[in-house]
Amino acid sequence: MRAPSFSASTTCKTPCCSKVGIKRGPWTPEEDELLSNYVKKEGEGRWRTLPKRAGLQRCGKSCRLRWMNYLRPSVKRGHIAPDEEDLILRLHRLLGNRWSLIAGRIPGRTDNEIKNYWNTHLRPLF
DNA sequence: AATCGGCTCAACCGCCGGGCG
DNA sequence: ACGCCCGGCGGTTGAGCCGAT
Known part of the structure; x- marks a missing residue:
């Protein structure tokens, strides 16, 4: 908070x-x-x-x-499934930090949620 | 039991582009 | 043609949670 x-x-x-x-x-x-x-x-x-x-x-x-x-x-909330994570990875490779574009291709997920997920879970891997 | 540090993620900010008068 | 205003975007913040010491 x-x-x-x-x-x-x-x-x-x-x-x-x-x-x-x-x-x-x-x-x-x-x-x-x-x-x-x-x-x-x-x-x-x-x-x-x-x-x-x-x-x-x-x-x-x-x-x-x-x-x-x-x-x-329409917002789903909650844990990102493995296939969603994979999608995020692929879309990010393709689009870069265009969070709203990425979110537009993942039903029920918002740009903010994807950005958060990337920054906390995925980016450290690179 | 108390403190400490790392992580999460909801919500903030500044900036910019497009629409409209 | 041209400002102005608004909504949308990406980056950033920090209180609270949680596990480790």
Whole structure:
């Protein structure tokens, strides 16, 4: 888990967290529920204004990331099977660090998950 | 039982390209 | 034709977990 090492107004320079009252860090089940329900009802997109509409104290990018990587029904989550690992290896040899391209060819896996898997399990082998 | 170090992985950041007014 | 804004991408971070000492 990550604590927002964040002092309200002075340090952060990025657009998405420069506003006070915008939450960062790990998502709670309540937030997941809010986001999940909203996107299922209204569809994906319009991320920047979504948090307000959904009643979330988050920036749009954070909502998008959370939905894309964890809440979307199509994401599989969990252990990478041997054939999936093999696919990742072959695709990476072919494409390099184009994680989203690789993810696009592995059903149910996200670019973030594949990138993590590569960095922690596979890259040390090279 | 307590501490230490390595690893995991959810979530962050900055940057960039494309679409749209 | 040309900025501006947004979403998408790749790289990076660090709290918490877990096994070793």
